[in-house]
Amino acid sequence: MTDTSNVTPVDAADIAAWDLEADVVVAGYGIAGVSAAIEAARGGADVLVLERTSGWGGAAALAGGFIYLGGGTPLQKALGFEDTPENMARFLKAAVGPGADAAKIDDYCNGSVEHYEWLVSCGVPFREAFWGEPGWEPPHDEGLMYSGGENAAPFNKIATPAPRGHVPQMENKRTGEKGGGFMLMKPLIDTAEELGIRAEYDIRIERLVVDARRQVVGVVAKRYGKEIAIKANRGVVLATGSFAYNVDMIETYAPRLIGRPGAAIEEHDGRAIRLAQALGADLAHMDATEVAFFGDPQLLARGILVNGRGQRYVPEDTYPGRIGQATLIQQDNKAFLVIDEESYEAALETETSTPFFRVTPKWVAETVEELEAEMGLPESALQSTIATYNLHAAQGADPILGKKPEWVKPIGTPIAAFDHRGHTAGFTLGGLRTDLDARVLHVSGQPIEGLFAAGRCTSGLCAGGYVSGASLGDGSFYGRRAGIAAAKRG
């Protein structure tokens, strides 16, 4: 458990001596931290990165590596996909939830091509290959994939579908050792080192230091149990990740994730959020969560997903993260995948059916009636769902949920069902409210002087919905902005 009892700011006047000093102090050496560090250094600042663990990387280095980019990136163009910033923004505004920060989305979409080029200029490799099969991630080292349901209902009628999940070329997909996230982080860390950026490890920030005007002028941190003070002449950038592993904050702000943290690292304790709150920082969308769904997308697209009442509720060929959110938030975390034998076999024959999810069906039956009874559903609950689905599937249509014709065909027998109840986990998307310069906003609406933040300790693009790549995307994008803005101060 993290000790959260000392989050109140320290008066600079009470600091007897500074142990370390820099123009810009960055807390956390994940994607947001390294991006901030690079731009701050390029902006002429002396930069010091404080990392709690013994190495760089954060959650980013362990991630699949999607960066959500579009608006016509060179990779999109090379692979034949048309996109514009406006089209990208139209999709995001529809997909990431009511209340999303429209100015931030527009800003991000407008800057997306430049951001792609910046990543490439730092050495991040993208292979010119598109992967178009249902799945969470490309199976090999393909560089582009749909990662947010852009080509599925209802979004394929709202904006022109374009894949925007950009994945750095992996060296070893199988072991995950040099997966997409690692191949994003490594070149950026190399870039930072070339710029002479100092990094100190095993240092955990404990409190912010403020001057008499309550501007942030440093941090108090702990190294091997000893408290040290670090002076920040131009600014402090908070980039220490989400609050997915802070049990108290999860209960208070995002209780649907109680007991199901996922896809984040245990260092994500929300402390940066607490430190800024203690200075009057505003928050946004603290209930928003990414939700992973533990089902094989190749099976999902070929079957039907039903809730605890035997009803369909989501187009099965959409981004699996949307399936996760719909299941957890709208269906009481209850889901069953129903699929006939022929489609099951077809899915298993695909190269990309994810072995991780290759579980055996819980129920197998010769008829729908029998399956329904075995699953414990009331009589006719599943039979009527399948009858209605099949009525339309015979015409290749899914007027109920808009699954694409390529995945629609009548469900036959023998038939099986997978029990996906409780098969979700997620990380938090809410956090500090920041402006387009990644300045942390006070509840007054004004920036807190000297304090910047980026990555999952902030509320970024997503207010409720999610797309894979949004976290590495807004983390790197607004990490850069934080570095630029901090370097300009003082």
Added chain:
Amino acid sequence: MTDTSNVTPVDAADIAAWDLEADVVVAGYGIAGVSAAIEAARGGADVLVLERTSGWGGAAALAGGFIYLGGGTPLQKALGFEDTPENMARFLKAAVGPGADAAKIDDYCNGSVEHYEWLVSCGVPFREAFWGEPGWEPPHDEGLMYSGGENAAPFNKIATPAPRGHVPQMENKRTGEKGGGFMLMKPLIDTAEELGIRAEYDIRIERLVVDARRQVVGVVAKRYGKEIAIKANRGVVLATGSFAYNVDMIETYAPRLIGRPGAAIEEHDGRAIRLAQALGADLAHMDATEVAFFGDPQLLARGILVNGRGQRYVPEDTYPGRIGQATLIQQDNKAFLVIDEESYEAALETETSTPFFRVTPKWVAETVEELEAEMGLPESALQSTIATYNLHAAQGADPILGKKPEWVKPIGTPIAAFDHRGHTAGFTLGGLRTDLDARVLHVSGQPIEGLFAAGRCTSGLCAGGYVSGASLGDGSFYGRRAGIAAAKRG
């Protein structure tokens, strides 16, 4: 629009002269404020209430007047209902959402009988009559009603059903002039006046005043455009209501309510929350909302409610507020009520079919097939739902959703449907995090000295779900606690 740019605390050293002074200063003269004022005065404090409008009452005086009480109140007992604090807590923990403050629920349930007696001792009248029909409120002056779905699925299997919606006896239900909320507030205001409590109207609090140790020692307020300073020798109690009418906060914290504020008054601008946040106060459950559903409960119970895909999703005989939440949060705000002619006529014959909701069906048809087509639903979407419902209804059962047998019968023809898409509105339930003494908690977990809060500017009993009476309930209960705790200081 509220100006939120001056929410930062003022240093007491900068106050040249205090215009007013009291031991305990209460901001807001609604249910939480009056309860705090009474107990503070009884605790020996000189109390001053500041009210923004020109009269007492707040949202409470305009409300239906439900106070959620139980655990065996004299009214419950007189009307033959068994209840215990444990049973009440079991229900609430199941009904008001994951992440609810369990300590607060236990505390509230344990103190509920005493709180009932306190209200009665202050002159709040409850008539010994139970109203058991579906509805939002009793039609006359009955004192007790189910107000949270206690007797509906799934809660009727989780805890022993007991009605807990206690309504002060109304004098004029028809005009609403002396409705339940008024009849709650009036005796409490009279009690406060008898205690010599001073109230100043047309004063709106603008900022908190803090001493060198950041303890709250007063407020700066505005009266007729002029700024005044008010000294609080023992403490300030914030009781100014929700943030339902703060557009920026709604977008940032509870975006599902964008464009649909309801059942609160426009003074509910969230300012108290902002003022405390500026001092580092923690928040809780900012996304939680009460959601009213504009449908006639007498029709709902006799029909079936389907979503945009023609599927049932909620037991139609439950608390209408649960129907509202399920519709807005889980069904994309899309609902249709389908009912046959016979049941429609039966509902209209009841005395309590709410005239306000007596809208004409949008579609009427001779067959389900025809109705389905007129509603624009895909073929078989509604037909299969009704066939499954009728299959079980013929046995008087609803195994899909657990509607009680008394409301279950096969749906015949002619048949009609009401369009309830978008028919929701609500108010916010999230706010400042407080302890059992109504002290506002800093993000460090410690109380902010001198600052108390109660009512809808705090996160009370409800973390997500809602029961009618929870707001007047926790507002009065923790309002009292705030008054007691504040009076004890200094």
